[in-house]
Amino acid sequence: MNNVVCFVLGGGKGTRLQPLTSERSKPAVPIGGKYRLIDIPISNCINSGIRRNYLLTQFNSVSLHRHLRQTYNFDPFNGGFVEILAAQQTNNDGADWYQGTADAVRKQLRYIQQPGIDYVLILSGDQLYRMDFAKMLKVHQGAQADVTIATLPIDKEAASAFGITKLDDSGRVVGFLEKPESDSELAHVRTSPEWIDEQGIESKGREYLASMGIYLFNRSTLVDLLEKTDYQDFGKEIFPAAIRAKHVQSFLFDGYWEDIGTIKAFYESQLEMTLPNPPFEMHNADLPIYTRPRFLPSTRLDDAKVKQSLIADGCVIEKNVSITRSLIGLRSHVGEGAVLSGVVLMGADYYRSDRRANQEVSGDPLLGIGAGTHIEGAIVDKNCCIGKNVKIVKPANCPDDARCGDVIIRDGVIVVPRGTVLEDGWELKNPEACDF
Template structure:
């Protein structure tokens, strides 16, 4: 395990997650009330026994740096680490990362040292729980040069993924990126019998989609990155070029996996956490998800109706409030007689004192959190927002896409950016 280096890709500008990525990188986006997206792949690595980890970023990485520095500390006598590798100018390159393969190439000096036999490459914006040791077992047993984690998907989901086809032994013998037509799809249909032999029930899922999780022999990775002309992306260029000359193996995964790359997917996955049987359960004793210890008090909830709600630490929710199918993040303060439905409230970075609240009210500034009498539905409220009293965020006109200075709408979901002030009696 000590001979495996894990590289987690922080992604690009995160435009599809905007405005959540207005002031932070994608891996730093909060999730599950008290975690950040980066905690998911890091925790999967640590739980699988891989504790030498770099996170590659280039956009708005300050909050991510703080989170990692304050969270992941290893025994000084061990060899474990979690460190940020921010994009930087070097003698070899003065460019931003041009794609996944280019990002790895620009950080070659960290794994091309002879110390690592394997390099595992992961994405920083996915929600899943996976034992990477099983991926390593597949890699070794098949004597692969590269092993790709794949998940079976139905036909209607294939247009958003890179797909592969395999032979009877699971060796990859074809690639396509985000197919749009039946003619493109047809060669990538995988018989249900093959999927069942991998211990997975197909249930109409006869296509293998890439999860963006790759395990390389280090020597193979270097050879593929050096191949001319230089490739910028693994899925679009590297693998389609090389699957014939190297042994590229598929490893099937059948657990919950969701790419949180859009506001809609982030919103839906977050609300699902509050359900009776969440598809991803942070309460599971297996594969604990780690995050920063904040030493917050328990939440105080007074005469409130809660139905399918996930409430994080340090919250204050006052009487008469009704919360349905909603996620409440750390340090949230919700006033009296508020209605929250189908909403993600990310929370706050700090507690406000009574003196601060009194001073702000004299200046007409709402408290941090949600003011008395407000009604919010199908929304996403980012951190440190101030929603005044009797505010209505309902999108009754069913607008699908919109941007203004104080809110955005994505797929009909109203998004209030970080630190935004919404005055009393506002209607959105």
């Protein structure tokens, strides 16, 4: 894999993930209690033997840059790297921001045209999955393809939310339709379940192959497509154009895959990790997910009741706390008698004893979750100070995209934004509609 270079797309403004992306880019959003989304594609590359990785960033990227700098340091004999390519002004490429995924790569073509590169892998920085890219390269080479795209079998009900590929019997992509809805459109891009079964993947009634937004290009093909066109997006422009002019092959994938594009998708994917047999398993010795090493103590629990939950390092869980189907992030402090159910608690960047956690006003709640507080069905972002006897439970008949003070309800999920302070006795009630 030494002749493969990977470009991870840092994503846009992440509007649908706000307020989680108000102060950070999508790939920097914390997941799994101790990781960030960007750890997924980079770990997949490392596990696949790909050592040369570039990350294209533009929006709210300071925390993302810090995380990468502190995490991915290869030894000097390995020759590997994870480098950040932020939008910048240059003499040759102009002074514009990245105008899309393809435009971002176009502005960094000089890194693709370096010696020793034969293949370019294009990944998204906001997807949750495990994939062996060496297998994808093998399919690509075996088919003598110019481009190979990873595809996922899905059923008819899900097809209208994806770009669907049409294949011939050899697995070559001969058509593509973005979010088909009518029966005639669906019939045009249908893949025979028998054909899917013949590829070693059980179709289970699925007869559509969705694009996963994962592309493997011959370097010469990608350079040609970017230099001879002004296309700005891979999924909507570059990929359809490649189908018309090049040999595009499909790589079938049948593992867990989730596009973390909305609050609902993020929330559900996190809580799925707490299941006894989670669809995405962090505990995999052969294919680990890497992240920044932290020197934190073990979590301390004092007569707490914890059921079907994950608790990260450095937490303090006090007496009579009840935690059910929740994910508790690094350095979380949960006060005596608190009740958490269906909560993604992202934790904190420092302890209560750290000077950065000092109260600005005497009597303000301390960092963490106060005693007697009750939280259900919520995402609590980092560094929140939730007082005692606070109640964060969605009221009946609550409208979506609503706000109560700093707390927001989106996609049916309560979100407590980063650094929120809620006074003792605060209660979520009478939310008002808000505009994102």
